[in-house]
Amino acid sequence: MDNIVGESLGLSAIGIYLHAISIALVIAGSTIALLYEVLSVIKGDDKYHNLAYRIMKISIISFAFGAVSGTVVEFGLIQVWSGFLLILGSYGLFPFYIELLAFMIEAGLIAFLVYGWNRFENRLFHISVISAIAFGSNLSGALIMLVNSWMNVPWGTGDFVKMFYPWAPIYGPDYLNDELMLKIKEILVLDGRPLTQVLSGDVFNRFIDMYGPLIEYPWAAFESIYAWVSVAHQLLATIIAGGSWYAMLLAIRFIRGEDKLLQPLQDLLLFLAVLMVLQGVVGHDMGVQVIKYQPTKFAMMAGLVESGPDPIVGLTTYGDPNHVFYGFDYFINISRGYRPPINTSINYTDMVLNDLYKALEYLPIVNTLYNLKISMAVIAGIIGLIFMYTWVYPSFWIKRRMIMYSLVIIFSTLVTIVPILGWAVRELGRKPWTIYGIFYPEELISLVELNLFTIFIVLGGLILSLSLMILTIYLVVWRESKWI
Numbered sequence: 001m002d003n004i005v006g007e008s009l010g011l012s013a014i015g016i017y018l019h020a021i022s023i024a025l026v027i028a029g030s031t032i033a034l035l036y037e038v039l040s041v042i043k044g045d046d047k048y049h050n051l052a053y054r055i056m057k058i059s060i061i062s063f064a065f066g067a068v069s070g071t072v073v074e075f076g077l078i079q080v081w082s083g084f085l086l087i088l089g090s091y092g093l094f095p096f097y098i099e100l101l102a103f104m105i106e107a108g109l110i111a112f113l114v115y116g117w118n119r120f121e122n123r124l125f126h127i128s129v130i131s132a133i134a135f136g137s138n139l140s141g142a143l144i145m146l147v148n149s150w151m152n153v154p155w156g157t158g159d160f161v162k163m164f165y166p167w168a169p170i171y172g173p174d175y176l177n178d179e180l181m182l183k184i185k186e187i188l189v190l191d192g193r194p195l196t197q198v199l200s201g202d203v204f205n206r207f208i209d210m211y212g213p214l215i216e217y218p219w220a221a222f223e224s225i226y227a228w229v230s231v232a233h234q235l236l237a238t239i240i241a242g243g244s245w246y247a248m249l250l251a252i253r254f255i256r257g258e259d260k261l262l263q264p265l266q267d268l269l270l271f272l273a274v275l276m277v278l279q280g281v282v283g284h285d286m287g288v289q290v291i292k293y294q295p296t297k298f299a300m301m302a303g304l305v306e307s308g309p310d311p312i313v314g315l316t317t318y319g320d321p322n323h324v325f326y327g328f329d330y331f332i333n334i335s336r337g338y339r340p341p342i343n344t345s346i347n348y349t350d351m352v353l354n355d356l357y358k359a360l361e362y363l364p365i366v367n368t369l370y371n372l373k374i375s376m377a378v379i380a381g382i383i384g385l386i387f388m389y390t391w392v393y394p395s396f397w398i399k400r401r402m403i404m405y406s407l408v409i410i411f412s413t414l415v416t417i418v419p420i421l422g423w424a425v426r427e428l429g430r431k432p433w434t435i436y437g438i439f440y441p442e443e444l445i446s447l448v449e450l451n452l453f454t455i456f457i458v459l460g461g462l463i464l465s466l467s468l469m470i471l472t473i474y475l476v477v478w479r480e481s482k483w484i
């Protein structure tokens, strides 16, 4: 069982990372095309309009592959983690449904844009359609993040988690049918098998008859502040990373002699640098939210085996470098003598302590990844400041092409690695749970043995689709002799 869970987690993670490449090209592409289209109107300069066209083409090609790989990833939620259906039909219902609506807006308008680009001269047409596509792509990304955020911070479950874990916060209003969830949890703990094997349709229906539906308000995921900060942090990360890949393409063409690309490239770098500053502010807020709602994750990130100060976080969050943050010693101590306020045959105290020891095993890796992430983000931020400074001198890079090219490559590499590390921190940091404080991965898995053939088919399919995407971008857009 442990093997299957570990392999499935690894497979899901690789699938999501691969899918994220096309998503970043789509979301960043439509956002940057919009920026260029607006600049073309403000500056009255057609080269920005032509560049928006090239970028939109890459974005559209990536959209096709992103839609397909996204289907593989979303199917994975049900095929590999079939217990997740419980969430899909409750807290995840509206975020997923509206995400699909956003996806339809995006898909429909992309077709409209492709056929209308040369037919409609009016720039207002281009700006409106690209804005709507950018809105659709950002919105669908935001809603997927909303569901992932709910898994990190199960908003709308009130004090359900706190009932077992005395150090846990209260997750907003209690829209959860505590009795039913408790019953499900007890059966899972006693049986030891995954949810879909223990609760067949019949048994589940009987439970619903006895206890009523699982939740009373399906919009809870939208009410979580943690989720919206996550959405902002993630969308900024996507636009910065994907945007830096477009900047890299422009920098390569610039260095090969397309001098006219210099100004649009500098404008793009300035835009990304401003987003980096904003990301610093949002990132700080992300940290504050983690301190509040995922105490064990924060202790892992800050390396707090023992409670103690974290001077930088203490100073920036509470204005006091000596502020003492809770570490695992505190969580373990307070859990030792604690008994949940319910009648049950389950030894919850052992379960809670066991969970804490499991979480503690992840501390060294989460702490290292987080420190690496923040250090790289700071270096990328400093390069961003150089881009801001040199924007004021439009001709600064003419005689320093190689330096600019190298800086763009370093910046792009850093802002690609930082989100990869960020995701690793986010997902490893909520272990041993998949739904923080409620379900373990072992409880939601489908228990299908993953052999080499299955892994080859799933990963092979994703890698093949990604390679085809890159080849199409190369043949259709990159090989054009001039971009503007």
Ligand code: HEM
Pocket (backbone or CB within 6 Å): 152, 230, 231, 233, 234, 236, 237, 240, 241, 276, 279, 280, 282, 283, 284, 286, 287, 290, 297, 374, 377, 378, 415, 418, 419, 420, 421, 422, 423, 424, 425, 426, 427, 429
């Ligand atoms: C120095 C500023 C930054 C701080 C303080 C910061 C803080 C954080 C924190 C605390 C998390 C964990 C969130 C969670 O688990 O709930 C996180 C995750 C993440 N970070 Fe950052 N971050 C910063 C900069 C950046 C930058 C520059 C990028 C990308 C360009 C980035 C991309 C991500 C991503 C993709 C995640 C995972 C998804 C998410 O939680 O939104 N971060 N960051």
